[in-house]
Amino acid sequence: MVQCFNPRLDLSFAALSDATRRGIIDQLGQGDTSITSLADKFRMTLTGMKKHVQVLERAGLVVTQKVGRVRTCRLGESGLKAEAEWIETHRKLFDARFAALDEIIREMKQEGSDGSAI
Structure with a gap:
């Protein structure tokens, strides 16, 4: 079995x-x-929001900084570049395969309209 092992992408996705x-x-x-503001916005407990933010932090998507009693969140600097590149590579693969399938179907239809058996 082929496995694609990329812990960074696994955490992000x-x-x-x-x-x-x-x-x-x-x-x-x-x-x-x-x-706290995020918890209010999403109508959830502070503990629940902290858990969500921790998951995003582990994935590198969010960075937090504590100043006094306030922990502020911001987007991670890496953004979603690696994830977007992975998706784009696979999007191109899917597009190529579907284009090839469309071509086969077009040829089969053309052969069928000529009176020959499909």
Whole structure:
């Protein structure tokens, strides 16, 4: 069995598989925000929000900084570059395979319209 082992991508895609964490990324795209503000915005407990933020931190998607009693979140500097590159590579592969399939179907239809058996 072939396995693609990339712990960084595994963490990122696992983190992004949750709708709340994607929402946190969207919110941080508008500016740095405290965990308390995020918890209020998403109507969840502070403990629950901290857990979501920790998952995003482990994936490198979010960075936090504590100043006094306030922990502020911001987007990670790496962004989603590696993830976007992986997706783009595989998108091109899918596009090429579907184009080849479309060509085969077009040829089969053309042969069928000529009266020959499909």
